[in-house]
Amino acid sequence: MTRAVKKAVKKAVKKAVKKAVKKPANQTVKSPKNPTATHATPVGGLLGAHVSSAGGPALTPGRGDVIGASAIQLFTKTPNQWREPEIDDATAAAFRAALAASGVRFTTSHDSYLINLASPDATLRARSLDSFTRELRRCHALGLDAVVSHPGNFIGDRASGLARNADAITEALEAAPGPTRLCMELTAGQGTVLGSTFEEMAALLARIPARLQHRLGVCLDTAHVFAAGYDLITDYDGVWTRFADVIGLERRGVLHLNDSAVPFGSRKDRHALIGEGHIGDEPFRRIMSDPRLRDVPKILETPKGDDLAEDIANLAKLRSLIAW
Numbered sequence: 001m002t003r004a005v006k007k008a009v010k011k012a013v014k015k016a017v018k019k020a021v022k023k024p025a026n027q028t029v030k031s032p033k034n035p036t037a038t039h040a041t042p043v044g045g046l047l048g049a050h051v052s053s054a055g056g057p058a059l060t061p062g063r064g065d066v067i068g069a070s071a072i073q074l075f076t077k078t079p080n081q082w083r084e085p086e087i088d089d090a091t092a093a094a095f096r097a098a099l100a101a102s103g104v105r106f107t108t109s110h111d112s113y114l115i116n117l118a119s120p121d122a123t124l125r126a127r128s129l130d131s132f133t134r135e136l137r138r139c140h141a142l143g144l145d146a147v148v149s150h151p152g153n154f155i156g157d158r159a160s161g162l163a164r165n166a167d168a169i170t171e172a173l174e175a176a177p178g179p180t181r182l183c184m185e186l187t188a189g190q191g192t193v194l195g196s197t198f199e200e201m202a203a204l205l206a207r208i209p210a211r212l213q214h215r216l217g218v219c220l221d222t223a224h225v226f227a228a229g230y231d232l233i234t235d236y237d238g239v240w241t242r243f244a245d246v247i248g249l250e251r252r253g254v255l256h257l258n259d260s261a262v263p264f265g266s267r268k269d270r271h272a273l274i275g276e277g278h279i280g281d282e283p284f285r286r287i288m289s290d291p292r293l294r295d296v297p298k299i300l301e302t303p304k305g306d307d308l309a310e311d312i313a314n315l316a317k318l319r320s321l322i323a324w
């Protein structure tokens with residue numbers, strides 16, 4: 001991180017905390033659930049990016065403010081390690097205070113890359129289930145709106161992998177009740193990963209008991225579905241009609257807005273800056289102007305340097321594409 005950005009982040013966090021401390025406990029704060037919001041409706045709806053959690057979750061809303069985000073995604077832990085920290089009361093309170101004072105209105109976690117709830121290896125699956133359950137507990141403790149999670153890799157037999165995945169999700173949701181919505185992310189379909197077709201995602205969700213269905217949503221990543229063979233360029237409406245028919249529009253929980261560094265149907269997961277990959281500007285213009293997606297939080301996971309200039313430019317670009 002450059003010194004200028006560090007300074008800007010520090011300043012935004014300081015300002016946010018100061019504002020939060022000054023506020024009486026019962027004063028209105030901006031929230032999608034709070035109709036008397038103190039922040040005006042942001043242009044482009046709930047829009048932002050994945051932000052760094054370095055230094056702890058309380059610093060993430062300030063980082064959202066630096067890039068002008070109204071929605072952020074964060075890791076609640078180091079995503080490539082099995083270490084599972086717990087969120088203590090002080091950490092949760094600091095995060096909530098910083099969030100309340102920021103312009104961020106939607107928060108989602110992204111779970112660890114190591115988790116494979118579909119694994120045929122009993123040890124890895126048990127470890128994954130423990131890690132995933134603890135992830136849900138951290139999200140509940142922080143009061144996050146959503147947690148985005150990838151379906152696992154079936155490795156051997158596809159149908160058994162899907163069953164293992166659904167059973168583990170069920171077990172974790174039962175073990176960790178709370179407000180955070182689990183949004184399963186559609187994948188690019190590389191190797192034996194599950195969830196790269198709308199049908200398979202629907203089948204996975206359908207295996208989870210009815211009493212837990214209200215806690216489930218879907219995350220659609222534009223780069224993933226494009227690489228998986230959903231043609232957002234020439235058949236934008238057809239893709240969404242299929243989504244509505246097979247998964248159901250009520251499941252749309254989060255959109256990941258990424259251009260794709262790899263061609264259509266390549267089944268690889270490589271993100272590019274908006275308009276600089278194989279998807280190009282047009283599908284993003286459609287998404288930003290689509291009334292069906294107006295209320296769906298939109299998050300960038302595009303490449304960036306330490307000064308976050310790419311995030312700021314990409315968000316400005318997305319806002320400029322809105323047709324209304």
Ligand SMILES: [Zn+2]
Nearest residue numbers: 110148150185
């Ligand atoms: Zn993801």
Ligand SMILES: [Zn+2]
Nearest residue numbers: 185221256301
């Ligand atoms: Zn994604």
